[in-house]
Amino acid sequence: HxxxxxxxxxxxxxxxxxxxxxxxxxxxxxxxxxxVNVTLAPRQPGSAIKPLTYAxxxxxxxxxxSVLWDVETHIGVPGSRLYSPVNYDRTFHGPVRLRDALxxxxxxxxxxxxxxxxVDALLSFSARLGIRSLEPDPSRYGLSLTLGGGEVxxxxxxxxxxxxxxxxxxxxxxxxxxxxxxxxxxxxEYEGGCAGRARAAxxxxxxxxxxxSKAVLDPRIAFxxxxxxxxxxxRTPSMGARSPxxxxxxxxxxxxxxxxNFRDNWTVGYTRNVVVAVWVGNSDNTPMRNxxxxxxxxxxxNQVITGIYADPSILESLKARGRLRPEALTAxxxxxxxxxxxxxxxxxxxxxxxxxxxxxxxxxxxxxxxASGQLVPSTDWRFVPxxxxxxxxxxxxxxxxxxxxxAQPVDPNFAAAYVANVRSARGDPMPPPRYCLVPQEVxxxxxxxxxxxxxxxxxxxxxxxxxxxxxxxxxxxxxxRLVCDQQLLAAAPAxxxxxxxxxxxxxxxxxxxxxxxxxxxxxxxxQALYFKMELQGPQFPEWTTFSEVSYTxxxxxxxxxxxxxxxxxxxxxxxxxxxxxxxxxxxxxxPTPVIVTGQ
Numbered sequence: 001h002x003x004x005x006x007x008x009x010x011x012x013x014x015x016x017x018x019x020x021x022x023x024x025x026x027x028x029x030x031x032x033x034x035x036v037n038v039t040l041a042p043r044q045p046g047s048a049i050k051p052l053t054y055a056x057x058x059x060x061x062x063x064x065x066s067v068l069w070d071v072e073t074h075i076g077v078p079g080s081r082l083y084s085p086v087n088y089d090r091t092f093h094g095p096v097r098l099r100d101a102l103x104x105x106x107x108x109x110x111x112x113x114x115x116x117x118x119v120d121a122l123l124s125f126s127a128r129l130g131i132r133s134l135e136p137d138p139s140r141y142g143l144s145l146t147l148g149g150g151e152v153x154x155x156x157x158x159x160x161x162x163x164x165x166x167x168x169x170x171x172x173x174x175x176x177x178x179x180x181x182x183x184x185x186x187x188x189e190y191e192g193g194c195a196g197r198a199r200a201a202x203x204x205x206x207x208x209x210x211x212x213s214k215a216v217l218d219p220r221i222a223f224x225x226x227x228x229x230x231x232x233x234x235r236t237p238s239m240g241a242r243s244p245x246x247x248x249x250x251x252x253x254x255x256x257x258x259x260x261n262f263r264d265n266w267t268v269g270y271t272r273n274v275v276v277a278v279w280v281g282n283s284d285n286t287p288m289r290n291x292x293x294x295x296x297x298x299x300x301x302n303q304v305i306t307g308i309y310a311d312p313s314i315l316e317s318l319k320a321r322g323r324l325r326p327e328a329l330t331a332x333x334x335x336x337x338x339x340x341x342x343x344x345x346x347x348x349x350x351x352x353x354x355x356x357x358x359x360x361x362x363x364x365x366x367x368x369x370x371a372s373g374q375l376v377p378s379t380d381w382r383f384v385p386x387x388x389x390x391x392x393x394x395x396x397x398x399x400x401x402x403x404x405x406x407a408q409p410v411d412p413n414f415a416a417a418y419v420a421n422v423r424s425a426r427g428d429p430m431p432p433p434r435y436c437l438v439p440q441e442v443x444x445x446x447x448x449x450x451x452x453x454x455x456x457x458x459x460x461x462x463x464x465x466x467x468x469x470x471x472x473x474x475x476x477x478x479x480x481r482l483v484c485d486q487q488l489l490a491a492a493p494a495x496x497x498x499x500x501x502x503x504x505x506x507x508x509x510x511x512x513x514x515x516x517x518x519x520x521x522x523x524x525x526x527q528a529l530y531f532k533m534e535l536q537g538p539q540f541p542e543w544t545t546f547s548e549v550s551y552t553x554x555x556x557x558x559x560x561x562x563x564x565x566x567x568x569x570x571x572x573x574x575x576x577x578x579x580x581x582x583x584x585x586x587x588x589x590x591p592t593p594v595i596v597t598g599q
Contacts, residue, residue, distance in 0.1 A: 003265070004031075004282050008036035008279040008304060009154050011275040013162035015191050015211040019274070021155075022284065026195075033283035040063040042133045042151035043279060046257030046293060047105045049126075051225050052160060052228040053146040054102050056125035058221045058364050059111050061382035064228060065340050065359040066098040066111035067401025067455055069463060071470040072506050075115065075143065075461055076462070077362045078319035083143060085111040088258070088292075090510065094470055095343045097401070099359065102225075103234035107147055107255065114146040114460055119325065122146065123133050125157035128216045130170055130261050148259050155266055156393050158277035164226050164253065165270040167332070168217035191320075211320070213376050219332045224360050229253035229269070245269070245300035250309050251327050254301065256293030263287050265296035272325040275307050308350065336363045341402050343455060347475045348434065350453045353402070356363035361400065393437035393483055394559065401456050407435040407451040408484055412555035416499045418482075418523035430522050431468035431503060432555055435477075436484035446484065469503040471516040475560070476589040498523040499575040500531070500589035502559070510595045516561045522553040528586050533560035537572030539598065569598040 010020035012207050023037030042296045054062065070093040074082040087107050093100075101109035114122060120137040122145060126134055134150045135141075137494050141150055155173065163170050177193025177503075180186055182197045186206040194200045202208070228234065230253040232246050240244055243252045245267070254269025265280035265288070280296040281288060286295070308314050318324060341353035365383035367375035377383075388394065410418075415432040438449045454477045464481065471478040503519040505511050521531040533547040536542065547560030559576065573591035580586030 001260075001289045001296070002282070002286065003280050003288045003291055003296055004295075005033075005038065005280070005533040007154055007279045008038050008300065009277045009310075010304065011158050011162050011173060011277075011388075012204070012273070012320065013165040013275050013316060014171065014213075014273075014325065016159070016162070016173045016190070017177065019317060021175070021569060036283045038100045038279055039154045039227050039277075040279075041283075041311060042153055043264050044148045044259040045152050045157055045266055046148035046149070046259040046264060047107070047110070048255050048293070048445050049148055049150075049152070049256030050102055050105065050110050050146060050460050051164065051229065051255055052129065053110055053114055053117075053122055053127055053495065054098060055164075055217065055221050055225050055227075057098075057117050058224065058362075059125070059368050059378065060380065061220070061521075062098060062113070063096065063359070063361050063400050064099045064224050065338065065361065065400035067343065068098060068101050069457060069467040069470070070094060070096050070101065070106050070108045071466045072509060073108055073112065073463065073466050075111075077142065078266045079155075079230075082383060082599050085147070089241050092470065094132075094410050094474070095338070095467070095476065097343075097359070097529070099228050099231065099234055100237075102228050102255075103231055104238035106238075107237075111143045111148045111459075112458060112463060119143070119145055121371060124161065126152075127172075129163045130172075131160055132415055148257060154176055154266075154277045154279045158250050158275050159445055161248050161251060161270050161277070162451070163217055163266050164222045164229075164276045165272055165275055166213065166222075168222040169213040170216045171211055171213045171535055177304075179534075215367075215453070216361075216372075217367070219520040220334050220362050221366060223335070224369060225333055226253040226270075227331075227360065229255055230329060232485065239294060241495065243294060244302040245294070247302065247306060249307065251329055252305060253329075258292040258296055258521045262289060262291055266292060267293050267297035267301040269301055269307075271305070272329075273329055274305070274308060276308075277305065278299055293570075294428070308336055310506060332358065334363055335360050337361065338399055340399055341453070343401075343476070346453050346477050347525045348477050349476055350561040351451065353453055359400070371580075372532075389440075391441050394440055395437070395479070396451075397456075399452075399495065401470050403454050403456055403479055404451050405454060405479065406438045406443060406449050407452045407454075407480060408446055410436055410482070410520040412522065412553060413524075415555045416520060419501055428462065431465055431472065432501075432551055433480055433482040434472070436478040437480055437481040442484070449484075453477060456548045464507070469506065469518070473504045473516055498527060498578050500578055500587050502576060502589060502592045505574075505592070505594050508593055508595065510597060511564050511590060513563070513565055515564050515594075516559055517559045518557060519559055519576070520557075521550070521557050521578060522555055522558055523578060523586075525546050526581065529583065530558075531576055531578045533562075534564060534575050535573075536569035536573055536591075538568040540572075543575070564596045565599060567596045567598055569596055572596050 008022040119236040179188040257266035278297040339359040342356040347355035546562040576589040
């Protein structure tokens with residue numbers, strides 16, 4: 001794999017003692033720049049920085065149960081082309097809980113989370129946890145910072161993870177426990193580090209230091225992050241059930257990281273008593289080949305941490321003030337559990353959901369630093385109770401990421417007119433609305449309205465468009481943004497022309513297996529006979545019909561499907577053809593290109 005070097009740091013989280021520091025595999029090997037101590041060299045951390053992103057988000061109202069949308073995403077960047085993050089597995093996982101997003105290291109939810117909290121929030125949070133290599137100026141970084149777009153040292157990252165292991169307390173790292181002069185006089189001692197020297201004596205000139213920890217993170221957030229990183233079942237979809245991250249008999253929390261072109265592999269993990277950070281790569285930044293944090297660094301990490309717990313003498317060295325801390329992860333006061341909906345059960349017209357696992361949730365505002373650095377309850381607006389509005393839609397939050405709202409299905413004719421006439425701020429077609437939110441003041445007039453469940457979505461308009469396309473294609477109910485006005489409630493506006501829009505797959509998407517094409521093909525009565533779906537590409541030089549023709553309009557639904565498996569790989573075009581009353585083509589949608597891999 002062209003992986004020629006590795007580095008390891010082992011810390012005691014309670015005292016900050018550096019128990020082991022291996023800067024390279026061979027100090028004397030100049031062919032690998034062996035004299036470079038990589039533990040002190042800034043490197044890109046890849047996804048190993050994500051726990052800090054999500055911890056910072058939890059200070060701003062996120063929870064382990066928050067819903068994040070892992071869907072195709074294109075984010076506008078001023079002065080640059082669209083930023084389109086992708087997952088390592090090149091697939092989209094739809095609405096996921098924060099626990100699953102972090103445990104499986106999905107990239108898109110991490111990017112969208114950072115977008116909500118801001119790059120400056122991650123930078124200031126990282127600095128609070130002892131990371132100094134990152135520049136404090138947020139303009140130097142983009143949203144890829146949460147995927148490892150900055151540089152940190154393995155020692156810094158180990159120290160930051162030690163905050164999670166140490167109940168939210170930061171302890172400065174140290175490599176010196178005892179200094180004795182030629183007269184056996186103690187010059188410096190840290191945490192009783194000279195105790196093993198029988199003749200060493202304390203004088204009035206001796207400097208005696210004890211570990212000094214500072215609370216920098218709400219211990220409840222530290223616990224929740226540790227609990228997620230210890231959840232082998234949650235990470236199994238991406239990492240496998242029996243990966244090197246699993247340490248049977250040892251309660252460990254762990255995260256991997258891999259950078260672009262396989263230049264850096266990371267695995268950083270910890271127990272309540274020890275932190276182990278492993279880096280694998282090449283000192284000169286030469287790319288490796290097809291090796292990740294899971295396959296490159298994690299096996300070393302597993303050997304180190306299991307070796308520590310198999311050696312009684314090493315375990316003895318982990319004691320702080322004569323004892324080991326309890327290994328079990330125990331929830332601190334101020335956390336409660338809520339039973340969450342299975343997101344797959346929040347479907348169209350759902351009034352209730354199927355309950356899944358219980359998830360941790362803070363029962364009061366998180367503790368955050370004040371101007372003097374002391375942790376105090378947050379007064380952020382997100383945690384200030386607000387009175388229910390007397391007018392307008394009433395949205396009831398029943399749990400993290402799921403709400404209940406009084407809604408009315410939107411007439412298909414109105415939906416077709418809406419998509420034909422409304423565009424996003426960036427010019428993208430808006431998703432055809434399935435529902436509108438009923439204002440309280442007109443509730444009595446809307447006999448067909450009912451309280452329905454919806455999955456919530458971030459406030460960004462483009463994210464709403466992409467999430468809606470994903471949700472509509474799968475029958476999931478996403479919180480509508482359209483409010484039922486008097487015109488909409490009275491009668492739907494007439495459609496002046498036909499409408500043909502492909503919502504999914506999106507422009508340039510890679511498709512595999514059975515591909516369901518969703519969108520809108522609508523016309524006013526008497527305008528058209530039917531619509532059909534057509535495909536053109538390497539295997540079909542001419543436009544070829546797939547699926548059955550439809551004699552009824554489709555609003556925001558499945559237009560047809562085709563099998564991509566076995567097709568000649570390449571770029572194909574999809575289009576909607578609406579046939580008029582005279583049997584001629586009345587309207588053809590703009591072609592939507594998709595990439596077929598043949599799988």
